[in-house]
Amino acid sequence: xxxRHVVLLPEAQADLLWIYDTVAHASGNxxxxxxxxxxxxxxxxxxxxxxxxxLRDDVRxxxxxxxxxxxxxxxxxxxxxxxxxxxxxxxxxNWEDELAPTAP
Numbered sequence: 001x002x003x004r005h006v007v008l009l010p011e012a013q014a015d016l017l018w019i020y021d022t023v024a025h026a027s028g029n030x031x032x033x034x035x036x037x038x039x040x041x042x043x044x045x046x047x048x049x050x051x052x053x054x055l056r057d058d059v060r061x062x063x064x065x066x067x068x069x070x071x072x073x074x075x076x077x078x079x080x081x082x083x084x085x086x087x088x089x090x091x092x093x094n095w096e097d098e099l100a101p102t103a104p
Contacts (some may be wrong), residue, residue: 004050005082006043015088016040019072022090039088042068046076046083060099075099 008016016036024032046052053066053076062077063086073089089095 008085012085050083
């Protein structure tokens with residue numbers, strides 16, 4: 001199997017910051033840091049056997065969706081030699097609407 005470079009788009013990085021703030025507010029900074037570290041480790045782990053999760057071409061071409069700890073949805077694509085993390089959705093966020101292409 002092929003290893004790929006994992007890239008987090010600015011939108012995904014902003015999602016992680018929002019998740020950090022939300023968890024830190026509810027449970028403290030240390031808990032939030034540990035949670036974000038687990039999420040980042042999971043995302044970076046998509047470098048190997050990258051074509052996993054559920055393929056959702058019906059929402060966006062090449063979109064793959066996978067869950068993390070029954071609380072997050074990670075949206076990504078596999079593009080050549082890299083995995084592009086598009087967004088990281090927390091809780092029951094409506095990721096389908098967020099990721100669907102906008103009509104012209």
